[in-house]
Amino acid sequence: MRAVVFERYGEQAAVREVPDPRPADHGVVVRVEATGLCRSDWHGWQGHDPDIALPHVPGHELAGVVEAVGARVSRWQPGDRVTVPFVCACGTCPACAAGDHQICERQTQPGFTHWGSFAQYVALDHADVNLVAVPDDMSSATAASLGCRFATAFRAVVQQGRVAAGEWVAVHGCGGVGLSAVMIAAASGARVVAVDVSPGALDLARKFGAVECVDASKPTDTLTDTAAAVRDLTGGGAHLSLDALGSPVTCAASVNGLRRRGRHVQVGLLPSPDGTTPVPMARAIALELELLGSHGMAAHTYPPMLELVRAGVLRPDLLVTSTIPLDAAPAALAAMGTAPGAGVTVIEPWN
Structure with a gap:
């Protein structure tokens, strides 16, 4: 597959061919239809996250289609349209048992603890706990904006605030x-x-x-x-x-x-x-x-937010102000350190 890869912190990333991911027995591989360019990705590229091991593929805010499933996955199958919180919970630790998946003690994060979604495919862990179905009438670009920024803001304003x-x-x-x-x-x-x-x-x-x-x-x-x-x-x-x-x-x-x-x-x-x-x-x-x-939002708390989106009360689609191909992602990532924010930029890896 094609993916954005950086070899050293703060140095220009490049798009190149890398091996396709395979699903863990509890996970899935998703064909990435859209992935958001987030300031957290810039922090990771700068070396501000200790979980990142080089070389690395960034990207954590995504939507796409399930391509392959692990042997222990029961709720999802190839062809399902999905998004996912940027915190992928284990579902079994004490924090998860309390419903606090966003602060899971054994969490994984695509684009940080392992290769992320600035790629044509991405592997996601504990799919039955973390995947969220994308409504049929929601675009992949809109769904991608939910996984980090919009869901994080929703929890920060409504649940924490x-x-x-x-x-x-x-x-x-x-x-x-x-x-x-x-x-x-x-x-x-x-x-x-x-x-x-x-x-x-x-x-x-x-x-x-x-x-x-x-x-x-x-x-x-x-x-x-x-x-x-x-x-x-x-x-x-x-x-x-x-x-x-x-x-x-x-x-x-x-x-x-x-x-x-x-x-x-x-x-x-x-x-x-x-x-x-x-x-x-x-x-x-x-x-x-x-x-x-406030640290993200658990997948099981998405329904009230999705209902407000369905009803038109919330319009995350209006936040997407730019769509770019994968080849433009390295320069756009680097520019986040100096360019002022102006809505959400979405990368389409297959464009």
């Missing part, structure tokens, strides 16, 4: 996951403040339901002034705030922009040289803030 109608929600970083969060929060009846450095990203945020926008490129002291702008616009601070980008500045601005007893949800990865990120804990203590993490 406990959004309520009428609340103020601040979203820091309006790439794929941030725009998904804007759409989901607005559809939940919240008033959304979108924060980004890109005018284009803010325009999309307005399109998807943001009632206020903050251009974080303008303040001279982004850490202070962005949070102050959010507090001013919301009459005292957001009830719920998400760092959807993942940087010390956006994390701190999200926390500093909260009102009393507000809720911060960290979604964006926070790589740093020493593994730590400064967080304004004095404010968290004084205002009794909640600081929460």
